[in-house]
Amino acid sequence: MTLNNKVLIQLFVPEINETFDLFIPVNELLWRVKKLVVKSVHDLTNGEINDQQEYILINKVTGEVYNDNIVIRETNIRNATELVLLLSK
Numbered sequence: 001m002t003l004n005n006k007v008l009i010q011l012f013v014p015e016i017n018e019t020f021d022l023f024i025p026v027n028e029l030l031w032r033v034k035k036l037v038v039k040s041v042h043d044l045t046n047g048e049i050n051d052q053q054e055y056i057l058i059n060k061v062t063g064e065v066y067n068d069n070i071v072i073r074e075t076n077i078r079n080a081t082e083l084v085l086l087l088s089k
Helices: 030-044
Strands: 006-013 018-025 055-059 082-087
Touching: 006 030, 018 030, 030 055, 030 082
Parallel strands: 006 082
Antiparallel strands: 006 018, 055 082
């Protein structure tokens, strides 16, 4: 089975010192995906992170901070990309 419209990422959340493997859609804007990711982590951890806060996604290897208004397909996010979800201050 191929998932051409999704990629599998590894997400590290330093706020709770947890790592998650998540499928994300590649045809969506980053801000929408980020909202889904935050909600997923909130649900998976029984509310350990606040899903009402603002977060940023950063590439763990390159340090690139992703623009909210770009489609995932237009970024360097591919299968096995390691991302960090940080609380935006």
